[in-house]
Amino acid sequence: MPRPLIDLLWRDHPDAPAGGRRGPRARVATGDVVATATRLADAHGLAAVTIRTLAAELDVSTMSVYTHVNSRDDLLVLMADAAHATVELPAFGRQGWRSRVRAVADANRALLARHTWLLDVADERTALGPGTIAKYDHELRALTPLDLDAVTQDAALTFVLDFVRASARAAVPTAGAGELAAHWPEWGVRLASYLGGEFGLAQQVGxxxxxxxxxxxxxxxxxxxxxxxxxxxxxxxxxx
Amino acid sequence: MPRPLIDLLWRDHPDAPAGGRRGPRARVATGDVVATATRLADAHGLAAVTIRTLAAELDVSTMSVYTHVNSRDDLLVLMADAAHATVELPAFGRQGWRSRVRAVADANRALLARHTWLLDVADERTALGPGTIAKYDHELRALTPLDLDAVTQDAALTFVLDFVRASARAAVPTAGAGELAAHWPEWGVRLASYLGGEFGLAQQVGxxxxxxxxxxxxxxxxxxxxxxxxxxxxxxxxxx
DNA sequence: CTGTACGCCGTACAACGTACAGTGTCATGA
DNA sequence: TCATGACACTGTACGTTGTACGGCGTACAG
Known part of the structure; x- marks a missing residue:
């Protein structure tokens, strides 16, 4: 059984437990597993990140993956934190809060465009990771010009990021989109006949x-x- | 194979195809399946809605479920639309846009509190259902006092509903919450030692x-x- | 009466995460 | 030097999921 999640998250920190030196040298490191899983997720979606395909990609046996990662759920946390660690955190300098917030929003939009699967990772333990914390710290600074109390400052940031997430989610073709497109020729006319003249506003705006x-x-x-x-x-x- | 999804969604409409009258009478109707699945999801989450447990709850065999519903994905769409159909759509009368929007937000918050699993249903085909369309039509009317063009009106409603969804999602304990709570005694001190004096703003606000x-x-x-x-x-x- | 549309069901398959019981390898304490 | 034990690695196996497929019996249309 590998080290606990908290130590895996901080595995690059100098104080992180290195683990004993006995036994054969590891052919892959936790970082490799996370990186490969991220590549898979970027290319084919989070559902394509199965332990088996991951192991094949790493050229080790299926169960070997569990030597470097406690479980698939843990892996997702590690992936998310690693992704968070990739965002640049340029100092805001003399910018006003508007352009700061705009920069934060843009950065997160780009992040979610690169790693759409982040939308499907909802694990509170992600908040323990160094990448996530550094990003959080930086983004809070976008709001310091507004001079809010701590709770409000957090709520304001959440408000911004929630908008970005929702926006990113809308840009992703959701499940059933293929089905819908495939049957639209039939279903469209069927729907029109069901609707008749009702719900005019919805029909027009929609x-x-x-x-x-x-x-x-x-x-x-x-x-x-x-x-x-x-x-x-x-x-x-x-x-x- | 049952009727196509579009007809199942509109199964209560007078023009909906009734299906032949031959063969044994159905012991359960599509509506029963949807209602039972909803009960299960409300009580134990969407993951508890498996075809097998659903069949057991309905007292039919597993595969019988597929007589009334094409697939699990289709079932989720039917559940979502049925849930949407339950929200009350009281006329706005002379209210201004602010209280209208507030009413819409409150109604959706209540809906998502009753049926948390709606947050996990992201299927574009839901938009074809009568409950969803009626709800959409009504909610658009909340914004008519603002006199927006169609595209903007839709974007504004989406903006409001996305906020509500994000807010509702935050109220739900996400995955890994149990793990986190269980290991917090150890992990908390570990994290503090990793953090040291860095990321003071994040630590304080967090x-x-x-x-x-x-x-x-x-x-x-x-x-x-x-x-x-x-x-x-x-x-x-x-x-x- | 007969044909057939239709509700129902049992079996079976592929894929998933992962528990468990190993096997072999290497740094280390005696 | 050698035995110990920590550690990376692996094969098998279990339980669970959605659902394809084929068969069976029922009740209405002709």
Whole structure:
């Protein structure tokens, strides 16, 4: 059984337990497992990260993976923290809170675009990792100009990041999209007949929104719209 | 093989195909399957909704379930639409947009509190269901006082609902929470030693936020905070 | 009465995470 | 130097999941 998760998360820290030196040298390190799993997830989605394919990719036996990682759930935490550690954290300098928040939002949007699978990792233990904590610390600084108390500052950051996550999620084709597209010719007419004249507003707005979404015209309208709303929403805190 | 999903979604509509009258009478209807699955999901989470336990609950054989539902994925869509159909859609009357939006947010919060598993259903085909469409139509009306164009109106509603979803998700203990709590005595001190004096802001704010979250003091601070931000954010659209 | 559409069911398969019981290898304490 | 024991690694096996497939019996249409 490998070291506990907390030590695996901090495995690069000087104080991290190195583990005994006995026995054969490990052919792969925990970092390799995490990196390979991340590559798989980037390429084929989180569902493609199975212990078996991961082991094959690492050229070790299936069960060998458990030498470096306690469980698949732990692995996801390690992957998430490693991903968080990759985001750049440039000092904000003299920027005002608006451009700071904008920078944070953009960075997270890019992160989630690179690693869509992060949307499917919801494990509280991620908060224990060095990458996650460093990122959190940095992002809190985006809000210091607003001079909020601690609880409010945390809530404000959560508010921003939740928007980014939702926005990123909308950009991903969800389950059943293929089915829908495949049957749309039949189902579309069927649906129209069911609807008849009812729900006119929904039909009109839905059609317009759907058209705008897949048309090349302004692909990220929703992003700019939402981010503007977020900033306007936070603006009320500036004067308080 | 049962009827296609679109017809199952609209199975209560007068024009829905009734299916032939031959063969033995069905012991359960699609609606029963959906209702039972919903009960299971409410009580034990979506993971507890397996075809086998569902069949046992309905007192039929495992494979019989597939007579009434095409697949588990389809079932989730049916469950989601049925849940959407339960929300009340009271006319807004003379209310202004602020209280309308507030009502929509509250209704969705209550819905997600009743059926937490809705957070785990992300299937685009849900949008085809009568309950979902009726709900969408109603919620769009919350924004009509703002007099937005169709695309913006849809984006604004999405903005509100995404906030509610994120808020609801935060209220649910995520995976690994048990593990975390179990090992916290050891891991807490370990983490403190790893952190040392670094990331002071994160430590301070994180501690305050964590304390406030589990303290009885103001359990839904984040909700009120976020909703206020959302409303403030939308306010900018009123004057345009 | 007969054909057939339809509800129901038992068996079986592939894939998953992972527990368990090893086997072999190497640094170390005697 | 040698025995000890820690450690990386592996094969087998179990329980669980969704569901494809084929068969069986029922009750209505002709």
């Amino acid at each position: 059609a317009a929104a759907g058209e705008a979404q897949q048309g090349t015209r302004d692909p990220d309208f929703a992003w700019r719209f939402g981010l503007a709303r977020v900033l306007d929403g936070l603006a009320g805190l500036a004067g308080a | 501690a305050a936020a964590g304390e406030a979250q589990q303290g009885t003091r103001d359990p839904d601070f984040a909700w009120r905070f976020g909703l206020a931000r959302v409303l403030d954010g939308l306010a900018g659209l009123a004057g345009a």
